Amino acid sequence: MSHDPSRQLPPGVSRAQAYEASQDAGINPSSNDTIASVIARRYGRRDVLKGLLAGTALAAAGTGLAAAGNSLPAAAETPSRFHFKEISHGVDRTHHVAEGYDVDVVIRWGDPVSADAPAFDPYNQSAEAQRKQFGYNNDYTAFMPLPLGSNNGNHGLLFVNHEYTNEELMFPGLGRQDTKEAAFAGMTADLVAIEMAAHGLSVVEIQKNPAGKWQVLRGKYNRRIDGIGSLCDVTGPVAGHPRLRTKADPGGRSVIGTLNNCAGGVTPWGTVLSGEENFHGYFWGKLDTESAEARNHKRYGVPDNWYAWGKYVDRFDIAKEPNEPNRFGWVVELDPYDPTATPKKRTALGRFKHEGATVTLAADNRVVVYTGDDERFEYVYRFVSAGRFDPANRAANMNLLDSGTLYVARYNADGSGEWLPLLHGQGPLTVANGFESQADVLIEARRAADLLGATKMDRPEEIEVNPKTGKVYAIMTNNSRRKADQLDAANTRAANEWGQIVEMVPTGNDHAASRFAWSLLLQAGDPNDPKVAGKYHAGTSANGWFACPDNAVFDSQGRFWVGTDQGEAWAKASGTADGIWAVETEGPQRGLSKMFYRNPVGAEICGPTFAPDDRTLFVAVQHPAADGGEKFTQSGKGSTFEDPATRWPDFNEKMPPRPSVIAITKRGGGVLGS
Numbered sequence: 001m002s003h004d005p006s007r008q009l010p011p012g013v014s015r016a017q018a019y020e021a022s023q024d025a026g027i028n029p030s031s032n033d034t035i036a037s038v039i040a041r042r043y044g045r046r047d048v049l050k051g052l053l054a055g056t057a058l059a060a061a062g063t064g065l066a067a068a069g070n071s072l073p074a075a076a077e078t079p080s081r082f083h084f085k086e087i088s089h090g091v092d093r094t095h096h097v098a099e100g101y102d103v104d105v106v107i108r109w110g111d112p113v114s115a116d117a118p119a120f121d122p123y124n125q126s127a128e129a130q131r132k133q134f135g136y137n138n139d140y141t142a143f144m145p146l147p148l149g150s151n152n153g154n155h156g157l158l159f160v161n162h163e164y165t166n167e168e169l170m171f172p173g174l175g176r177q178d179t180k181e182a183a184f185a186g187m188t189a190d191l192v193a194i195e196m197a198a199h200g201l202s203v204v205e206i207q208k209n210p211a212g213k214w215q216v217l218r219g220k221y222n223r224r225i226d227g228i229g230s231l232c233d234v235t236g237p238v239a240g241h242p243r244l245r246t247k248a249d250p251g252g253r254s255v256i257g258t259l260n261n262c263a264g265g266v267t268p269w270g271t272v273l274s275g276e277e278n279f280h281g282y283f284w285g286k287l288d289t290e291s292a293e294a295r296n297h298k299r300y301g302v303p304d305n306w307y308a309w310g311k312y313v314d315r316f317d318i319a320k321e322p323n324e325p326n327r328f329g330w331v332v333e334l335d336p337y338d339p340t341a342t343p344k345k346r347t348a349l350g351r352f353k354h355e356g357a358t359v360t361l362a363a364d365n366r367v368v369v370y371t372g373d374d375e376r377f378e379y380v381y382r383f384v385s386a387g388r389f390d391p392a393n394r395a396a397n398m399n400l401l402d403s404g405t406l407y408v409a410r411y412n413a414d415g416s417g418e419w420l421p422l423l424h425g426q427g428p429l430t431v432a433n434g435f436e437s438q439a440d441v442l443i444e445a446r447r448a449a450d451l452l453g454a455t456k457m458d459r460p461e462e463i464e465v466n467p468k469t470g471k472v473y474a475i476m477t478n479n480s481r482r483k484a485d486q487l488d489a490a491n492t493r494a495a496n497e498w499g500q501i502v503e504m505v506p507t508g509n510d511h512a513a514s515r516f517a518w519s520l521l522l523q524a525g526d527p528n529d530p531k532v533a534g535k536y537h538a539g540t541s542a543n544g545w546f547a548c549p550d551n552a553v554f555d556s557q558g559r560f561w562v563g564t565d566q567g568e569a570w571a572k573a574s575g576t577a578d579g580i581w582a583v584e585t586e587g588p589q590r591g592l593s594k595m596f597y598r599n600p601v602g603a604e605i606c607g608p609t610f611a612p613d614d615r616t617l618f619v620a621v622q623h624p625a626a627d628g629g630e631k632f633t634q635s636g637k638g639s640t641f642e643d644p645a646t647r648w649p650d651f652n653e654k655m656p657p658r659p660s661v662i663a664i665t666k667r668g669g670g671v672l673g674s
Contacts, residue, residue, distance in 0.1 A: 028377040029299075030450035033410075035457045035476070036496065038488025039520070041413035081559055082582040082673045086594045088543045089576035093632060093646035095621070096598040100667050103597075105649045106158065106206060106214050106618070108660040109136050113202055115218045122641075122656055123172060127193035131226050135162030136170065136198035137659045138620040140264040140356070140551075141607035142272045146205070148337050149270070153613030155207040157221055157336045159272045160661060161261035161607070162202065165195045166626050169656055172641045180305065187308040195307065196227035200258055201274060201343070203336045214616070214663045223339050227257035231342060232332060236402040238347035241439040243293070243326050248315065255327045256315075258343060263356030263462050263551060263607065265369065268389055269397035271335045273346075275354025277374055279328035281306035285319035293322045295434075299446050300329065300352075301375075326443055331357045331371065333401060346401040349383045350422065350445035356551075360465045362512035365389045367400050370472060372460025373446070376479045379454045380409040380463065381445075382419055384512050406445065408454040413489040417504065417516045420452040427452060458482065458491045458499065461550045461565075466585065468558030470511070472504040473521060473585075475549045477565060478573075490518065497573055498525030498532060498547045501562070503585075522583070522591045524549055526574070537584065537592035544593045546581050547573035553608040553617075559673060560585050561596070561617070563605030568628040578604045580619065582673060596673075597664060600648040602629040602639065602657075614671045617664040624648045625657040 084098040097103050110120030110133050117132035142159040145152040167183075168174050171191055177183040202224055205217040224230070232255045238244060244252035262277035283303035287294055297303070302325045303310075303318055310317040315324045329351040335341040349357065355374035362368050367385040372378075385404035390396045407419035423429065424438040428451040435441050441448045458479035465472050476491065477499045484494040490502050501521040507513040524547050525534035534545055550565035564578040579598040584590055599605060599621055606620035629645025630636055639645045644657045666672055 028450065028456055030456070032450065032453050033455050034377065034482065034486040034488045034491050035411055035455050036482050036487035036491030036493060038411050038413050038455060039490045039492035040487035042415060042489030043492065080584065080589060080592065082594055084596060084673055086541060086543055087596070087598060089574070089595070090598065091577040091601050094600050094648060097664060098596050102665050102667055104213055104663050106661045106663050107134050107204060107216055108649060108658040109134055110658065111216070112218065113204055113222050113224055125194050127190070127197040127228060130194050130197035131224055131228065134202055135200060135224065136165045137163045137622050138661050139163040139262050139606040139622060140274060141609045141618045141620050141661060142264065142266050143609050143611050143618060144270065144272070144336050145612055151612040153611040153615055158204050158206045158618065158661065159336050160202045160620065161264060161274050162199050163260055163262055163277070163622070165198050166623055167191070167195065168640050169625060169644060170641065175640055176638050184308040184311065189312040192309055192312050193228060196257070196309070199227040200230060201225040201261060201334065212665065212669065221336065221339055225258060225334070225343055227259060230257055231255070232258055233342050233344045234347060235344045235399070236347035238439045238442050243323055243443055246315065246321050246323050255345060258332050259328050261332070262354065262374065265357040265359045267359050268361065268391070269394050270337060271333050273357040273359065273369070274332045274334065275357050275371060276328050276330055276332065277353045277355060279325065280304045282309055283316050283318050283325055284310035285317035287318045287322055291322055296444050297325060299444065300325065329353065347442055348402055348404055348406065350381060350406045350442050352378070352445050355461045356463060358463050358465055360511050361389055363510040364512070366512055368511040369401070370463040370465070372463055372474065374459055374461055376459055376481050377456040378446070378460060379449045380457060380460045380474050382407045382409070406442065408449040408452060410453060411455045411488070411490045411518055415517055415519060417518050419514050420454060422448045422452070455488065455490065458496055462552050464552050464554055466554050466558050467556065469586070470506065470509045472506070473552065473560070474502040474504060475552055476500050476502060477548050477550050490520070492523065493533065497569065498534060499549050500524055501549055521585060522593070537589055539589065539592050543595045544581065546593065550604065551606050551608055553610060555610045555614045555672070556612065557614065561608055563608055565604040570628050577601055580605055580608060600624050600646045601632055602627045602645050615665060615669065617672055619662050619664065621662055622659050624659065
């Protein structure tokens, strides 16, 4: 969930270089405060995180402001809520988990989804086969119990996003090239069609067998939503707007496929949300600077030309279809319990590079969706529905996300924050500034947020709500571009390569409140390196600290589990592979973290999801072998299909590395972490 957008690159292109270029392409031009400067003003530059762990004071304060004078606790005073033996930092070709736990692969790229799917053959792939098989680079996961409305932890539907593709690891013979032009030369129309089919969503029915292991069932619920022939409806204020109309869809209400699906969320009525993130990289071509969409596309970094799709598919060439990018960057809702349901792009939630869509309820049962825009110096958003959730009437809830108000966050140096509404006609969001209607505000949500004065953040990724306390945790992965004069109260470090986690407490514990209080749960990175200045509980071990937090999940007990995504910079950021850490959020141990699971080399952690009984943790292991595994290859260079850094999870010389969803369970049964 999730991640460095440089990953979606043609084979052989330097991800580090392309990431920098990508981030510059759509860079935020506003002069708004950055979160680093706000943090610096709030906490002071010499002891920037004094009071970092003052969360209990923050929650109790009548004004909602944190007590900035508290220091870090010297030692643990109460037992940890996480009972497992911590594993160590490191990196190798396989995965590792805490003693007493098992890791089992549930489903891998290419595994059959539908009953008529062929067996996976990486040397003879086709788009027709891929549309029936599990897609590539699994990201967000959701476990939906069967039957609907139950809390069954042994049988359910596994919903999975497929974010993007790594061609050099997917297809034999491509190798790694020095330029995009050379990389694209190896791509054909057939390979592009396979890539498009490998994107999208999967729903599979899964069940524990008598031995307690998860297995995939190929029943009526199983389906793929792909980028070739699967249609998505456009709903809400932007549906039918002229800026969404194309030659193939003159009505502007039906889009082929969903792209770059990153993190997501689950609604109280049993549907799943999926955020479209880095859509800009799928487009190529050149748009006239005088075009009506030129300013809009520039703000989102369109085009960025990561793929050869525009060479073979006209709609991905903006010179031929300038409106096509406006049809991506939305939150998609799907009912996994209805195998005939059409996915719906809910435009009321705004268009940007969505990293997730976490759902909770306001005090009056209005629906609240938190979501981040995953790019450096972008924003944290919240949507509040106009209607109210009715627990007794599922049908009445199915379109709640089509009407409501989108807000963007501003963080103040005194520890307060406010939600600024993105409403046409209010403040600067007027015709004079190029917004003819609410549809324009939502299509250009980034520019609207610029004008409102939102706080520029350090790559807002997953945003999670603690089900026990109602506190909100916004994860900032990193921002190496932040300069010393761009620090603020919530983004405190220049050249921030390590990230931080921001805690937010809504006024009155009401998620629809217009204000909130905020503090920092922790500042990631090595606490023993003065340059890094990572901040945790003093009891955190040498293996307990981490870098680049990304996806996260709360279990039903309100315990926090955080996954990381360091990209190719893992050797510099932490020296360890990405993994999952258990993090204390309350009491004297607040800020203490322990390493629970570690990925194989080159993979990031995505989509951690618990079964309702907390006895299974599902994790999407994305792009094994892709990032920074040169020393594990025979050539000493970047991974390819023929020479990958690891062949996880099959470890078969005839199989490439395969993105997979795993299930972590406690040996002999029991609640994880107990």
